[in-house]
Amino acid sequence: MKDRTLIFLATLFISSITATSCTNSGNVVFDSKTTTISIKTNKVISDVSPFMYGLITEEINHSYDGGLYAEQIRNRTFLQKKTIPYWHLITEGTARAAMNRDTVPVEGTALSGCLKLEISSASTNNRAGIYNDGYWGIAVKPNNRYIVSFFAKADEFFEGPLTFSIENNINDTVYASAQISGITDKWKKYTVEMITENSAPECSDNHFSITSTTPGVIKIGLVSLFPPTYKNRENGNRVDLMSLMAKMHPRFLRFPGGNYLEGNVLENRFDWKKTIGPIEQRPGHMCDAWGYPSSDGMGLMEFMYWCEDLGMEPVLAVYDGLNLSRMHDPITGDSLKPYVQDALDEVEFLTGDKNTKWGKLRIDMGRKKPFRLKYVEIGNEDFFDFKRTYDERYKLFQKAFREKYPDMVLIASSDGFVNSVRPDMEDHHAYMKADNGMGLLQAHLYDNYDRKKPALMIGEYAFREGSPTTNMLGGIYDAAYLTGLERNADIVRMSCFAPIFVNVNKGAMQWESDLIGYDTGKCYGSPSFWIQSMFSGNLGTELPASSISHSPVLKDTSDGNGNRIRIEEIYYSATMDDDHIYLKLVNAAGHKNKVQVSVQGKDVRKKGTVTEIAADSLSATNSINDLENIIPSVKKARIFADKFIYELRPYSVTVIKLLTK
Numbered sequence: 001m002k003d004r005t006l007i008f009l010a011t012l013f014i015s016s017i018t019a020t021s022c023t024n025s026g027n028v029v030f031d032s033k034t035t036t037i038s039i040k041t042n043k044v045i046s047d048v049s050p051f052m053y054g055l056i057t058e059e060i061n062h063s064y065d066g067g068l069y070a071e072q073i074r075n076r077t078f079l080q081k082k083t084i085p086y087w088h089l090i091t092e093g094t095a096r097a098a099m100n101r102d103t104v105p106v107e108g109t110a111l112s113g114c115l116k117l118e119i120s121s122a123s124t125n126n127r128a129g130i131y132n133d134g135y136w137g138i139a140v141k142p143n144n145r146y147i148v149s150f151f152a153k154a155d156e157f158f159e160g161p162l163t164f165s166i167e168n169n170i171n172d173t174v175y176a177s178a179q180i181s182g183i184t185d186k187w188k189k190y191t192v193e194m195i196t197e198n199s200a201p202e203c204s205d206n207h208f209s210i211t212s213t214t215p216g217v218i219k220i221g222l223v224s225l226f227p228p229t230y231k232n233r234e235n236g237n238r239v240d241l242m243s244l245m246a247k248m249h250p251r252f253l254r255f256p257g258g259n260y261l262e263g264n265v266l267e268n269r270f271d272w273k274k275t276i277g278p279i280e281q282r283p284g285h286m287c288d289a290w291g292y293p294s295s296d297g298m299g300l301m302e303f304m305y306w307c308e309d310l311g312m313e314p315v316l317a318v319y320d321g322l323n324l325s326r327m328h329d330p331i332t333g334d335s336l337k338p339y340v341q342d343a344l345d346e347v348e349f350l351t352g353d354k355n356t357k358w359g360k361l362r363i364d365m366g367r368k369k370p371f372r373l374k375y376v377e378i379g380n381e382d383f384f385d386f387k388r389t390y391d392e393r394y395k396l397f398q399k400a401f402r403e404k405y406p407d408m409v410l411i412a413s414s415d416g417f418v419n420s421v422r423p424d425m426e427d428h429h430a431y432m433k434a435d436n437g438m439g440l441l442q443a444h445l446y447d448n449y450d451r452k453k454p455a456l457m458i459g460e461y462a463f464r465e466g467s468p469t470t471n472m473l474g475g476i477y478d479a480a481y482l483t484g485l486e487r488n489a490d491i492v493r494m495s496c497f498a499p500i501f502v503n504v505n506k507g508a509m510q511w512e513s514d515l516i517g518y519d520t521g522k523c524y525g526s527p528s529f530w531i532q533s534m535f536s537g538n539l540g541t542e543l544p545a546s547s548i549s550h551s552p553v554l555k556d557t558s559d560g561n562g563n564r565i566r567i568e569e570i571y572y573s574a575t576m577d578d579d580h581i582y583l584k585l586v587n588a589a590g591h592k593n594k595v596q597v598s599v600q601g602k603d604v605r606k607k608g609t610v611t612e613i614a615a616d617s618l619s620a621t622n623s624i625n626d627l628e629n630i631i632p633s634v635k636k637a638r639i640f641a642d643k644f645i646y647e648l649r650p651y652s653v654t655v656i657k658l659l660t661k
């Protein structure tokens, strides 16, 4: 990653920053025409939730398979359509072979089929076998250690060995290779390692082959290829994507959805019991919400490890009787009770001790320590329940949870749809458009929110501008919206942008304007990503009273009823902790803007830090070919005081971290 962090020597920096963007003076004179932000640190409105910024995740846009989940083999269990997708036959020279799906179960696994490779002729320079495309290729890096695993059995004529290789698609260069001999007529799992050379290039235009130079009939079940994973977790995550996410300082993870939780039909919901244990015990399911199969390699435990690896609080969404195809007919009453029990079992699996049925299973699966779990959301987007049964369904869940897990924070999946009991929190989703400036009004959405209502998790939000990932327009509008969440931190306790991930390869995306883009070997953050990183990394613990005098007007218009609407250019929020004030400033205009800042209460030291992201145009963005076109710069400065003037760059988001001790 390019390091654009600039730490100037104080004197050198003062001269550059005063000239361009800031005026410091103990005696600075404010004028009434310039926007003035007043922060009263001795008047605290509320605390700021440490979980203000997090992530929501689901299988969409190849978020896991072909995304975060590091598995390289696509269709590793040989699902079949007309052919076996992503698998192809190799017959070099005089070699002769055929491949078909065989519906014999792979003994000792949950797999109901395998690939049957019948090699009638093969010899030293005439290989026969199969190869897999990977998810838009197979990523190669120098000195990369891969673990290959597979189930196999062979007929008595097969002498072997089988050779496994990662090969370049264009010039057939073999980057890594390993052999397995002694395959018998009994199903068995084999594991082998292979390592790329120091001289191997970083490239993804590769495939994975399994070949033989001798004839015979071989049955192969579940083939897996794992590169190194984040924190070396078995069945783990891509290192680059986890490292990138860590830069966002996410404090919670809402999972497993999203529509992926519910599926279109009951069988295709996230059925957690089928997502635990060794991968060969996970048959996978159709992610019909987004139109492709899910391997379930990213299962319930993997979500929890992901949380632990990035220090995030899990927010577990449980299935509650609503499927996307039954919005007019959710499961209710006695028929819902098994699913309430299923949710209780899920929590017991994660948090129970050895004396509980499901806790014991988790321990038997290798995880002794209970997982930390405090937040449970009942369903997803139950405002889509057109029969309006959510109140009744939610109540059943809440009653059961209060009895068994009284300390759990329960979140209703929609705001205002549960009235007969009080949820601890409500989830609000907001997908927005810039709409020629009108979207900026969303920055005031919660200013007059009824404080008697339950606290809010903004479980999905995004300004959907830019594709596949958001551009600066989306970023600026997100930032203005986030200042609105922070200014209302007494009621808004959690928020997360959706969706996080998109594989940018052709055909991989179902939902555009995402936070992080990637292909098989590279990844990048959108402007929205970097802005969330700036906000989350400068959160503060308390919300002081603050106000803004006025802002230059970006647009003066009226609504359909003739009411005047003034859309502002400048947006702000201010939070603090014992030693700092965090002032966030958004300039939505394409020209510079000055703000006058006045702090009452705490003494502001000269020293501070300015983090800024800006672009010349709102269409500016990052992409797989320009990973860091727009990223924030961090500068240390000695220019602040209780009153100061700061000049905002055009189309910019700025976080000023003031020192108060």
Ligand code: AHR
Residues within 6 Å of the ligand: 058, 257, 258, 259, 260, 380, 381, 460, 498, 499, 511
């Ligand atoms: O984020 C994409 C989808 O938007 C989610 O799956 C769903 O909850 C929402 O409608």
